[in-house]
Amino acid sequence: MLETLDTTGAAHSDSTSPVIALEDVSLAFDDKVILRGVSFTVLPGHTKIILGASGSGKSTILKLILGLLKPDGGRIFVNGERVDQMREREMMKVRADLGMVFQEGALFDSLTVAENVGYRLYEETKLPLEDVRRRVEEVLGFVRLDEFIDRRPSELSGGQRRRVAIARAIGARPRIVLYDEATTGLDPITATSIDEEIVKLRDLEGVTSIIVTHQLRDAFFVADHEAVRDDAGVRIVRADPVKRDEAEFIMLRDGRVAFEGNAAELRASRDEYLQTFLS
Numbered sequence: 001m002l003e004t005l006d007t008t009g010a011a012h013s014d015s016t017s018p019v020i021a022l023e024d025v026s027l028a029f030d031d032k033v034i035l036r037g038v039s040f041t042v043l044p045g046h047t048k049i050i051l052g053a054s055g056s057g058k059s060t061i062l063k064l065i066l067g068l069l070k071p072d073g074g075r076i077f078v079n080g081e082r083v084d085q086m087r088e089r090e091m092m093k094v095r096a097d098l099g100m101v102f103q104e105g106a107l108f109d110s111l112t113v114a115e116n117v118g119y120r121l122y123e124e125t126k127l128p129l130e131d132v133r134r135r136v137e138e139v140l141g142f143v144r145l146d147e148f149i150d151r152r153p154s155e156l157s158g159g160q161r162r163r164v165a166i167a168r169a170i171g172a173r174p175r176i177v178l179y180d181e182a183t184t185g186l187d188p189i190t191a192t193s194i195d196e197e198i199v200k201l202r203d204l205e206g207v208t209s210i211i212v213t214h215q216l217r218d219a220f221f222v223a224d225h226e227a228v229r230d231d232a233g234v235r236i237v238r239a240d241p242v243k244r245d246e247a248e249f250i251m252l253r254d255g256r257v258a259f260e261g262n263a264a265e266l267r268a269s270r271d272e273y274l275q276t277f278l279s
Contacts, residue, residue: 065178067091140167
């Protein structure tokens with residue numbers, strides 16, 4: 001089991017307080033409106049899955065949360081702190097609790113797997129090298145890639161590189177992880193292995209996550225499954241939707257939130273646009 005990070009923020013001490021909140025957020029690039037009054041919250045240990053057509057603003061939301069873009073209107077909170085007006089130096093502290101998994105992994109080809117995973121720890125902390133190595137081994141074991149620790153990314157398959165990217169994202173023990181099309185371009189079996197890692201982080205480590213995807217199969221897998229730990233080890237099982245509801249969906253349309261709810265509510269919606277998107 002990964003070592004649990006001490007929680008100090010008020011947002012994490014109260015399970016009913018959102019760790020991420022967008023309030024009436026709007027953004028446009030020149031005459032092109034991207035987001036129109038988008039509002040939603042994410043509770044600790046929950047997953048928000050953002051769906052929508054290409055260009056609907058899904059990835060833009062992640063950039064706003066990271067402070068890489070500033071909204072034209074509205075407010076954005078991370079761990080109870082308003083970030084939409086923060087300067088870059090202030091945002092660096094906020095990003096310390098955010099992990100990011102990019103679509104293509106964004107690994108450094110010139111570095112080993114260990115150096116990629118430990119990069120943030122090497123660059124942004126004063127941890128002794130042996131402690132960094134220990135942490136790298138720990139997270140690579142979590143994603144089942146410890147035997148590849150000294151290889152280069154070019155020696156790995158696409159799915160393995162994506163799992164290395166997840167290991168790198170959680171290396172510094174962030175309590176929030178953002179996934180931008182993490183399974184795009186992968187075959188179904190490999191994509192499922194990535195989905196399982198996302199579920200494990202949520203259910204076994206209490207990681208809060210936002211998943212941007214257009215892959216419905218992967219979105220519903222994360223929503224419908226849970227990770228459990230028993231005497232046989234870690235298992236991924238189909239969840240009882242009546243007993244748990246840690247995954248919630250948002251559907252974007254024309255820059256607005258067209259739907260927000262759980263998997264069962266999404267499947268049951270009679271909205272014509274949603275039905276077309278889901279078919």
